[in-house]
Amino acid sequence: MSSSLRQLSIVFAIALLVAAACGPATTPGASGSAAPSASPTAGGAASTLVIDRDTSDLISLDPAVLYEFSAVFATHNVYETLVKFEGTDLSTIKPSLATSWDIKDAGSTNDITFKLKSGVKFASGNPLTADDVVYSVQRAIKLNKSPAFLFTDIAGLKAESIKATDPTTVVISLPKTASAQAFLAILTFTIGGVVDSKEVKAKETGGDSGSAYLLDHSAGSGPFFVDHWTKNTEVLLKANPNYGGTKPTLSGVLFKHVPEPTNQQFALEKGDIDIANDLGAEQIAALQGKSGVTTTAADSLLLVYVGMNATVKPLDNVNVREALRTAVDYDGIVKDLLKGNVKKVQGIVPKGLAGFNESTPFQADVNKAKSLLQQAGQTAVTLDFLIPAGPAPGGAAWSDIAAKLKSDWAKIGVTVNIKQTTTADLLGTYRAQKGQLVMINWGPDYPDPDANVGPFTDYKAKSIGWRNGWDDPAIAQKGRDAALITDPAKRAAAYKEITDYVLHNGPYVVLYQPSELFGFRSNVKGFNWSAIGWAELASVTK
Amino acid sequence: MRFLGFLTRRIVGIAAVMVGVSIITFAISHVIPADPVAAALGDHATDQQIAAFRAEYQLDRPLPEQYLTYVVGLVHGDLGRSIRTRRPVADDLFDSFPATIELSLAALVVAILVGIPAGVWSAISRGRLPDHLVRVGSLIGGSIPVFWLGLIVIGLFYYQLGWFPGGARIDNFVTPPPSRTGLFVVDSLLAGDLVALRSSLLHLVLPAVTLGYFSTAVIARMTRSSMLEVLGQDYMRTARAKGLQERLVILRHGLRNALIPTVTIIGLTFGSLLSGAVLTETIFSWPGLGRYATAAAVALDFPAVLGVTLLAAIVYPLANLVVDIAYFWLDPRTQRG
Numbered sequence: 001m002s003s004s005l006r007q008l009s010i011v012f013a014i015a016l017l018v019a020a021a022c023g024p025a026t027t028p029g030a031s032g033s034a035a036p037s038a039s040p041t042a043g044g045a046a047s048t049l050v051i052d053r054d055t056s057d058l059i060s061l062d063p064a065v066l067y068e069f070s071a072v073f074a075t076h077n078v079y080e081t082l083v084k085f086e087g088t089d090l091s092t093i094k095p096s097l098a099t100s101w102d103i104k105d106a107g108s109t110n111d112i113t114f115k116l117k118s119g120v121k122f123a124s125g126n127p128l129t130a131d132d133v134v135y136s137v138q139r140a141i142k143l144n145k146s147p148a149f150l151f152t153d154i155a156g157l158k159a160e161s162i163k164a165t166d167p168t169t170v171v172i173s174l175p176k177t178a179s180a181q182a183f184l185a186i187l188t189f190t191i192g193g194v195v196d197s198k199e200v201k202a203k204e205t206g207g208d209s210g211s212a213y214l215l216d217h218s219a220g221s222g223p224f225f226v227d228h229w230t231k232n233t234e235v236l237l238k239a240n241p242n243y244g245g246t247k248p249t250l251s252g253v254l255f256k257h258v259p260e261p262t263n264q265q266f267a268l269e270k271g272d273i274d275i276a277n278d279l280g281a282e283q284i285a286a287l288q289g290k291s292g293v294t295t296t297a298a299d300s301l302l303l304v305y306v307g308m309n310a311t312v313k314p315l316d317n318v319n320v321r322e323a324l325r326t327a328v329d330y331d332g333i334v335k336d337l338l339k340g341n342v343k344k345v346q347g348i349v350p351k352g353l354a355g356f357n358e359s360t361p362f363q364a365d366v367n368k369a370k371s372l373l374q375q376a377g378q379t380a381v382t383l384d385f386l387i388p389a390g391p392a393p394g395g396a397a398w399s400d401i402a403a404k405l406k407s408d409w410a411k412i413g414v415t416v417n418i419k420q421t422t423t424a425d426l427l428g429t430y431r432a433q434k435g436q437l438v439m440i441n442w443g444p445d446y447p448d449p450d451a452n453v454g455p456f457t458d459y460k461a462k463s464i465g466w467r468n469g470w471d472d473p474a475i476a477q478k479g480r481d482a483a484l485i486t487d488p489a490k491r492a493a494a495y496k497e498i499t500d501y502v503l504h505n506g507p508y509v510v511l512y513q514p515s516e517l518f519g520f521r522s523n524v525k526g527f528n529w530s531a532i533g534w535a536e537l538a539s540v541t542k
Numbered sequence: 543m544r545f546l547g548f549l550t551r552r553i554v555g556i557a558a559v560m561v562g563v564s565i566i567t568f569a570i571s572h573v574i575p576a577d578p579v580a581a582a583l584g585d586h587a588t589d590q591q592i593a594a595f596r597a598e599y600q601l602d603r604p605l606p607e608q609y610l611t612y613v614v615g616l617v618h619g620d621l622g623r624s625i626r627t628r629r630p631v632a633d634d635l636f637d638s639f640p641a642t643i644e645l646s647l648a649a650l651v652v653a654i655l656v657g658i659p660a661g662v663w664s665a666i667s668r669g670r671l672p673d674h675l676v677r678v679g680s681l682i683g684g685s686i687p688v689f690w691l692g693l694i695v696i697g698l699f700y701y702q703l704g705w706f707p708g709g710a711r712i713d714n715f716v717t718p719p720p721s722r723t724g725l726f727v728v729d730s731l732l733a734g735d736l737v738a739l740r741s742s743l744l745h746l747v748l749p750a751v752t753l754g755y756f757s758t759a760v761i762a763r764m765t766r767s768s769m770l771e772v773l774g775q776d777y778m779r780t781a782r783a784k785g786l787q788e789r790l791v792i793l794r795h796g797l798r799n800a801l802i803p804t805v806t807i808i809g810l811t812f813g814s815l816l817s818g819a820v821l822t823e824t825i826f827s828w829p830g831l832g833r834y835a836t837a838a839a840v841a842l843d844f845p846a847v848l849g850v851t852l853l854a855a856i857v858y859p860l861a862n863l864v865v866d867i868a869y870f871w872l873d874p875r876t877q878r879g
Contacts, residue, residue, distance in 0.1 A: 050714055056837055059628050149588065230718065231637050232829030233711070254714060258827045262693070263709050266701045272714070424581035424842050431580065445586060455586075462589060 047251040048236075049524070049542055052258040052267055053277030055235065061226055062214035063193035064139050067146035069533055072190050074235055074255055076534035079193025079220035082114050082133065082170070083184055087528050087536070088299065090447040091354040093184045097128065097194060097221075098170075103180050103486065109161075109173040110180055116168040121242040122196035123218065123225040130164030135197035137162045137172070139209050147191040150446060155183045179483035181491065185448035189532070195219045223248045223538035233257055237537075248538040268293060268519045274542055275527065276519035281339045281395030284517050292522050297341050297515035298529035301350045301447070302393050304342075306385075306405070306509040307430070307438045311469030314378050315436070318505055323372035324437075325509045327412045329364035333404055334512055342394040345513040347499040348456040348506070352531040354488065355449030355495030359503060369412040378413075385416035385437040386430070388423040393441050394514035401511070402439060430467050438467075441514075447532045449495050450483040457502060468507040475501055548866070556859045563855040564616070564848065568609050571844040578842035582625045599625060599845075612848070621852070622845035626838060631849035634834060639853065640724025641711060642830035645822065646815040647725075648746045649754030653811065657758040658804065661765025662797060665773060676762055683759025688818050692752045692825035699748055706747045709827035713741045749826040753818050757811040764807045768800035775799075802869065809865030813858045 057068040063079050066072065084096040098114040120128040138159045141151055151157045156175040164170055174183055186192065195210075196219035203213035210219075218226035223245060224237035235255040239248050256273065258264050264276035265283040269290055276283070284295050306324075314320045325346075334344045347357035373379065385402060392398045402418045409416055416437060421429075423440075430438045442464065444451030455463035457479040459471040475498060482494035502508070516529055526539040579587075579595050587595075596602040600611060615622060621631035664676035700708030711726055712718055719729035719738045727746065730739035772778065773796060781791045820832035831850060838846035 048715070056833075059626075149591065153588065232833070233718075234714075256710065256714065256827075257829065258709060259833075260709075260825060260827060263696065263825075263827055266696065266708055270701065270704070422581075422840075422842075424577055427580035427585060428577040440585065442585065463586075 047249065047542070049250050049253045049275065049537065049540060050256060050273040051253065051275040051277055052256050052264040052273045054259040055255055055257040056232070056259060058229070058231075058235070060211070060215045061218065061229060061235070062145075062211050063190045063195065063220075064136070064143045064147070064209075065145040065211055065214070066190060070235075070255065072532075073534045074226075074237060074253075075190050075193065075218070075220075076222075077224045077237060077253070077537045078218045078222045078226060079190065079195065080120070080222050081189075081192040081194065082116075082187050083192075084188050085185075085447060085530065085532070088352075088530050090301075090352050090530065090532060093181075093188065096188075097133070101184075106173065109175055110178075112172045112174065112180065112183070113165075114170045114172070116170065117244075118168060120221055120244050122199065122221045123240040123242055124196050124199045125242055126196050126198050128194060128196075128221050129167045130170045131167070132197045133170045133194050134162050134164045135200075136192075136194045139195070139200075140191050143209055143211060145211075147189070150186045150189065150191055154178065154446070155186060179448070179450055180486060182446065182448040182450045182483055185451075186446045189446055193220060193222075196221070224253060227252065243538075246538065249541045250537065253537050265519065268521065271521060274521050274524050279517045279519050280391065281341050281517070283519065284341065284395075285339065287519050294520045294522055296518050296520070296529075298518060299343075299352045299531035300393070300443070300514055300516045300533075301352055301531045302441045302443045302514050303345065303348070303350050303452075304393060304401075304441045304511045304514060305439070306511065307435065307440070307464065307468045308507040308509065309433065309436050309438070309468050310507045311433065312383075312436050314376060314381055315383070315507065316469075317376040317378070319372045319376035320378055320381065321507055322504060323369040323376070323412060324409060324414065325362050326365050326372060327369035327414070328362060328405060328408050328509060328511070330360070330511065331363060333401060337396045337400060337404055338394045338512065338514075341517060342512040342514045346503060346510045348502050348508065348510060349449045349452050349495065349499055350444075350513050350531070353444070353447060353449050353452070354492060355453070355482075355499065357496060357499035357503070359500065361503065364408065366411050373412060373414075381414045383414065383416050383436045385418045385439070386426055386435050387418060387420050387439045388426050389420050390423075392514075394512065395517070398439065405439075433467055433469055435467070439511075448483075449491075450479070453479045453482065453495065453498055456506065456508065457498065465507075470507045472505070475505075549863075552859065552863050552866070556856060559859060560852055560855050563851055564613070565609070567848050567851045568612065568844075569605075571842075571847055572605055572608070578625050578844055581840075581842040599623070612845075616852075621849040624838070624843055624846045624849075626841040626843040626846060631845050634846060635831070635849055635853055636724075638829060638831045638834040641828060642816065642819050642823070642832060644711075644725040644727065645746065645749055645753060645819055645828060645830060646812065648727075648750035649757060649815050649818075650808070650812055652750050652754035653757035653761050654808065656754075657761030658765050658797075658801075660758070660762040661804075662769055662792065662800075664762065664766045665769030665800075666792060668770065673766075676766065680759040680763045683755045684763075686755070688752060688756065688821045689825055691755060692749075692822060695748050695752055696825070707741075707745045708748065709745075709825075711742060711745050711828065712738065713745070716741045749822050749828055752826070753815055753822040756818065757808075757815060760807055760811060761804060765800060765804050768803050769796060772796045772800045805865055805868045809861050809868075812861040816854065816857060 053070060055070040058070050059068055060066050061071055061075055063075055066075060080097050082096060082098040083093050086094045097117055097120060099117050100115045102113045104111050116130060122128055140148055141157060141159050156178045161173045174180060199219040200210035203210045205212055216229040223240055223243045225240045227236040227238045229235045234257060237253040239251050261278050261280050261283050264278060265286060267273045268276045287293050287295050308315045308321050308324065310316050330344055334342055343351055344360055345351055346360045346362055349355045349357060387398045387402045392401055399420055406416050406418060429435050454461055457465055458476040459465045478498050482491060482498060485491040485494055523542050525541045527535050529535045579592050583591055583595055600608055612622060624631050624634055627634055660676045664673045667673045696708045699705045716738055719726060719733045719735050722729050722732055726742035727739060730742055778791060778795055781795045819830055820836055823830045823832040824836060835850040
């Protein structure tokens, strides 16, 4: 290339860049601004809801594979399930694809017969039949990915446990050891999403049951379908024209991957996004009084707690454990440290689930705590206190909460040595039953009290109870029995008895139930966050 | 011939560096007292799930066997599968590396376009106001933390003034150009998509300035000191005595000679840009290698950490190789060899 030609090409390139930079275009935005003319694929920017959230947890959008928060939120709006919880209520199972269901004792099993709604179509236009339901459940069991244990371990299902008796009837046989109520709750979760078997089978490659295709596509009947997932950048859902329910007013929903809460706050204030999904207490405080913006603290089902290893002396003494619970200034943590963005909850079932126990008997009673220690023959106790690094749910650092607890316990003569480490490292110690005091959080696998009561009380389940060396066969059996009760009132009474017992005898200091903090543009209406981790976006308007 | 021999030696050197880096990274990542399985499966996993996961990722095998399996895979172009994303690491790197390259190159362009003229201006104005301004600017650039600068520029130029976007690679409703190189600016040009080009250029400005400020400062200071040295040389006096215009004396005789040490700094700077991209990418929600590396490290995703480390082990020596080739062009003595 001659030097003049080279210079000419450089000048041309620069001219093109300048022309582009000065040309007609969009108004800049945090993650960009709406520019209706810019993209034909967005389906109308004005009616597309833009949500900023940290989507780094996304692995797949396949309902049989996904088990991550971002994927659960997005795909809940893409796939329909046989039954569902409506809005924010997680205590009443409602019809969805199934118009009715009937539980019958079939001898060795409990059989649940579901009658399907007629006329439902997938986004592809294919009709939804009982064969699709059978295929979806068997597919999840066969793939055996992260959420499969809900079907195989909790519900005890095998591939042959489900069959279609006619195009609109599905029968699922549950072993007698599995809770029918818990199973129905599992069916509301994304693993219960019914996929279009014809479309998925057509996309199978190498016997993968279509999982490569469903990784970033969809084959559901919900109000939206997956338009694209650009990894580390965005997921775009578009309105499903074949959706049989009330049609969404939104033409699409764009989930933008923006991990920094401050960036989310700025973008929300500028009007570049509609919803900020990962705000902390600091951003919520900064948004107060700003025009065009509202905030809310929605429920989550997490519990932040301290586990006390009952195999370690003197934590094997129930009075010592009760003393530690009694000494904590819960109000100080909830109101001062976490700015009221969390709920004071002290039982092992979170608010929002059936079986929630409202009782909060503990609040910084130093004299009573000292007396309990004396009854246990203890005056000075020293323990290791293992905590994770980084921010705790609710907006404060784990280390700040730990410092507050250290100070509270010091008042009754209990000295704790705080050891901060990565969550992975902490879990390694905790799982090996080698912790003394361990602070961490827990969220249920499915929206049923059994998802908390089982792990917290059943030593044999080798979950939280085991990690804290608490082997109480009587309460564990009561938990297992309660799970199998089908009468809601009797079940609630059984869980009240269990949670009351654990409150004073278990090896836990339940500190609080964090909230999910959101910021909205004022024109966003109808966004109701369910504590299980999703919102029904079909009812959202902007 | 001399150059070819040099090139061969450097390529062999890069291979040796990669072997060393892979052994050290592999050893370090597997002896730290933390369990990647706990990070991947979380609090709820059963013993069976943990055992299955260990078997799937061969974490239940002896360490030398794990390394051997890894190296055999590496030779076949297989970097393993990420524990966090469950995808082949090579695919993850392929997705995230272009974003980092685009950002680093943009930062380098900022650093060169601002740093070299600032250094020259400072040198020829020695002791006067422009010199002081450049020196103070360089001092600030050399000492300001990237994350802090990032927050400041977002707060000022996006939040307050609204001049530039605050994050991401492209506007929400602009379709990214069809991927050919993974560099949005280049791909937009290739596709002739001026809307995407404008959007991706605007989105580059703040992160590139943030990332490039430190390098700008270093290049400006190096250019200044080199220029000061060159300005006092006899051949500069000779050039002026021949009656050459001052502009030509400075640019053709002064700058070209002063650039040689600056080029070394630019090469080294490119390496530091890649490491600085970790923070910049986090602040600006830039989906690049830095953010991928951070997420991998937090999740104890060893295959991904190894993949990123090996990639860095190639990029650094390659950047130095480019510097050496630039020497060849800049310094005729090396060509005569």
